[in-house]
Amino acid sequence: MINGTKDTHSFWQRWWPYLVVILGALLVLGVAHDDQLYQTPILKIQSVKQISSDKQTDQFNNEDRQVEQALHGVITNGPNKGKHLQIDNTFLKSGATTLGYHTGQKVFLTVHHHQGRLSATISNLKRDTALAFTVWLTISLLLIMMRFSGFMALASVVVNGVLFWLAVSWNTNTQGGIVLVIFGGLAIVFAALTLLIVIGFNRQMLMTLLATIGGTALSIVVALIVFALTHERGVYYESMQYVTQLPRPLFLAETILGSLGAVMDESTDIIASLMALKTEKPDISAKQIFKSGRQIGGEIMGPLVNVLFFIFVAETLPLALLFLKNANSWGYTFNMTMSLGVVQSLISGIGIVLTIPLACGITSLMIGGHKSWGRLQH
Numbered sequence: 001m002i003n004g005t006k007d008t009h010s011f012w013q014r015w016w017p018y019l020v021v022i023l024g025a026l027l028v029l030g031v032a033h034d035d036q037l038y039q040t041p042i043l044k045i046q047s048v049k050q051i052s053s054d055k056q057t058d059q060f061n062n063e064d065r066q067v068e069q070a071l072h073g074v075i076t077n078g079p080n081k082g083k084h085l086q087i088d089n090t091f092l093k094s095g096a097t098t099l100g101y102h103t104g105q106k107v108f109l110t111v112h113h114h115q116g117r118l119s120a121t122i123s124n125l126k127r128d129t130a131l132a133f134t135v136w137l138t139i140s141l142l143l144i145m146m147r148f149s150g151f152m153a154l155a156s157v158v159v160n161g162v163l164f165w166l167a168v169s170w171n172t173n174t175q176g177g178i179v180l181v182i183f184g185g186l187a188i189v190f191a192a193l194t195l196l197i198v199i200g201f202n203r204q205m206l207m208t209l210l211a212t213i214g215g216t217a218l219s220i221v222v223a224l225i226v227f228a229l230t231h232e233r234g235v236y237y238e239s240m241q242y243v244t245q246l247p248r249p250l251f252l253a254e255t256i257l258g259s260l261g262a263v264m265d266e267s268t269d270i271i272a273s274l275m276a277l278k279t280e281k282p283d284i285s286a287k288q289i290f291k292s293g294r295q296i297g298g299e300i301m302g303p304l305v306n307v308l309f310f311i312f313v314a315e316t317l318p319l320a321l322l323f324l325k326n327a328n329s330w331g332y333t334f335n336m337t338m339s340l341g342v343v344q345s346l347i348s349g350i351g352i353v354l355t356i357p358l359a360c361g362i363t364s365l366m367i368g369g370h371k372s373w374g375r376l377q378h
Contacts (some may be wrong), residue, residue: 017143024136031132041109042126043085045073048103051088060327065093071101071122080111085120096322099125145212149198156197160190176245183253187260188213194264204275211267211359212260218358219259219351220252223343235343239336251340259348262304263355270296270359278367286368290360297356305349306319313339 033207035042051068058064070091075081085111091098101107106126112119167186171179191212199205227235238248273296274289318339323333 013125017147021136028129028132028136032129034128035106038077038108039122041071041078041111042076043087043107043120043122045101045105045107045108046073046077047072048101056092060325062325067091067093067100069100071096073107075109076106077128077285080118083118085109085118087120087122089122101125117248117287146192152197156194159193159197163189163193175265176250179245179253184255187256189218190257191216191260191264191321195268203366204271206269207359207362208267210262211271211355212238212264212364214262214358214362215267216256217354218354219263219347220256220329221345222354223252223255233338236335236339239340251344253365255347258308258344259351261377262308262348263351266300266304266352266355267359268298269300270356271363274360274363277365284368289364289368293360293363294356297360301356302354304352305345308345308348312338312345315342316341 022094037101046371049070049072051070053065053067056064056066063175069091071087071089073085073087075083075085087100091100093100101122108123108126109120112121139154142154144150146153174182191209195205195209195212199208219256224279235251237251240247240251270293277292278284278289320333320337322328323337328336
């Protein structure tokens with residue numbers, strides 16, 4: 001009986017990630033056939049015919065092509081289920097504000113009834129299947145390759161997502177009056193919960209949390225000092241689109257959350273490496289731990305800063321190209337699309353640099369042999 005229980009436990013321990021993956025695949029299949037769950041009419045496109053294709057040029061010599069399609073499909077849900085429709089669709093090849101459709105896609109409809117005749121216009125593309133497949137693929141890779149560690153990482157993302165939604169709702173209800181308090185506190189909760197879930201409650205978690213909060217706070221303090229000295233010249237808050245509350249506190253809240261991620265990544269890498277080094281060499285001194293951490297930080301600092309830069313470039317590139325293609329100068333394009341991103345990247349970079357000595361100092365103090373901090377200077 002005991003052997004049977006052990007065998008069952010061993011079976012579940014070995015195969016549970018694959019069972020979750022199979023269950024997820026079935027859920028994706030269900031999402032692909034969930035049309036009846038929507039109240040909005042859905043059309044499955046069965047055939048597409050191109051009617052015309054015309055070249056267009058604007059006053060800035062930007063070239064595009066306008067294409068007109070005739071879409072034939074069948075309604076898959078609601079009271080008009082099974083009825084066939086033909087809908088005309090006009091789109092631009094650039095795809096900036098319009099979409100071209102293909103056979104097999106599903107679209108949401110706005111249905112019109114006129115003199116007993118049924119007609120419709122397309123309101124949006126049905127994207128839930130692609131989204132569900134992407135989520136399933138991500139979860140599958142995490143569970144299969146990382147198993148329990150991947151599950152804990154996924155759990156931290158889910159918890160942080162819920163907390164972020166609650167914080168945004170709270171900020172909306174308070175009309176943005178305490179946005180810095182909300183998201184500043186959220187950053188601390190993010191860091192604590194993420195490290196608690198991923199690492200567990202131990203000395204390494206506490207050291208990483210201290211380094212993360214300290215590095216993020218230092219970067220924001222340095223930024224505020226620079227803003228005060230320069231009177232925020234060159235910081236174009238007006239480029240923040242669709243902002244309906246004071247832009248400066250919102251920008252600082254964005255910067256706190258952006259810096260938090262990079263600083264937490266660096267702190268985790270440095271402290272985990274130093275903890276492993278301490279395990280292999282129990283008699284290592286505080287001075288050696290500090291020097292080793294500084295060397296590790298120097299090696300990972302460059303890639304981290306570049307990651308921030310690449311994320312920033314990827315986010316602003318489409319809008320920057322649009323500005324330039326419409327005869328705007330490089331200076332105006334930079335101010336309106338890139339300047340705030342550059343400022344946030346620089347602040348995060350400052351946090352990355354300052355976190356190295358901070359993480360090394362905290363670790364050397366807490367696990368570094370019997371030598372006092374004062375002797376580290378010799």
